[in-house]
Amino acid sequence: MRDTNxxxxxxxxxxxxxxxxxxxxxxxxxxxxxxxxGTGATDVASFVRLGNVFASVMTGNLILLGxxxxxLSAALATNSLIAIAGYVIGVALGARLVSAxxxxxxxxxxxxxxxLVEIVLLTGFAVGWELTGGRPGGGSKLALLxxxxxxxxxxxxxxxxxxxxxxxxxxxxxxxxxxxxxVTRNRDKRVQGRELWQLLAxxxxxxxxxxxxxxxxxxxxxxxxxxxxxxxxxxxxxxxSPGGDRQQKxxxxxxx
Numbered sequence: 001m002r003d004t005n006x007x008x009x010x011x012x013x014x015x016x017x018x019x020x021x022x023x024x025x026x027x028x029x030x031x032x033x034x035x036x037x038g039t040g041a042t043d044v045a046s047f048v049r050l051g052n053v054f055a056s057v058m059t060g061n062l063i064l065l066g067x068x069x070x071x072l073s074a075a076l077a078t079n080s081l082i083a084i085a086g087y088v089i090g091v092a093l094g095a096r097l098v099s100a101x102x103x104x105x106x107x108x109x110x111x112x113x114x115x116l117v118e119i120v121l122l123t124g125f126a127v128g129w130e131l132t133g134g135r136p137g138g139g140s141k142l143a144l145l146x147x148x149x150x151x152x153x154x155x156x157x158x159x160x161x162x163x164x165x166x167x168x169x170x171x172x173x174x175x176x177x178x179x180x181x182x183v184t185r186n187r188d189k190r191v192q193g194r195e196l197w198q199l200l201a202x203x204x205x206x207x208x209x210x211x212x213x214x215x216x217x218x219x220x221x222x223x224x225x226x227x228x229x230x231x232x233x234x235x236x237x238x239x240x241s242p243g244g245d246r247q248q249k250x251x252x253x254x255x256x
Contacts, residue, residue, distance in 0.1 A: 038227030040205025051079035056152035056169035086146035090153020114158035126221035134217035
């Protein structure tokens with residue numbers, strides 16, 4: 001016999017979560033919006049100060065790598081490859097941490113280890129950023145680029161564990177889905193609004209990052225760190241709330 005909470009679960013909510021599915025989805029999207037804002041700030045730091053490449057947008061980096069080949073630019077090719085390699089390592093690490101979660105059905109809980117690793121990586125990035133005065137060069141620039149990209153890769157893997165189909169680093173698909181749904185009218189407008197907020201968040205994070213790097217560059221690494229810390233704190237609060245405790249018990253009963 002199916003658990004009543006199991007029966008209530010729907011495609012727009014975390015697996016095994018009790019209570020309102022819409023509320024659960026709203027919480028997850030709030031976390032995604034917060035992380036996306038941090039992504040925008042990180043990419044600004046990467047593009048402006050770490051070699052004109054991105055920490056999270058690997059499609060853009062692949063295009064820049066092709067451009068580097070055409071222009072015979074060893075510097076641009078190196079920067080692109082470092083960013084791609086760092087991101088790949090971060091995704092691999094984050095995916096292992098998410099899949100190794102002790103509560104695979106309680107998805108918000110299982111992303112915490114990956115997000116904690118991201119905090120460690122971003123903290124290391126912040127230390128290096130401060131030591132170089134926000135203007136790294138040579139080997140320090142490549143090292144910081146690799147760390148920033150690894151942090152974004154880890155975040156991407158963590159986002160995949162939020163149970164909804166959200167991304168916090170590569171948002172072209174989010175834009176495509178939102179526009180397609182808008183012109184075909186085949187999706188809940190509430191969902192389209194959430195996707196719009198996520199796109200605005202990454203743009204807003206980039207705008208804030210650009211402002212900070214212009215007037216107080218030393219503060220910039222605090223932006224993505226604050227975003228991830230806020231999400232981890234939010235997950236822990238939910239987990240310790242009466243509803244969160246009940247959700248974990250339901251999740252354990254559903255495990256084979």
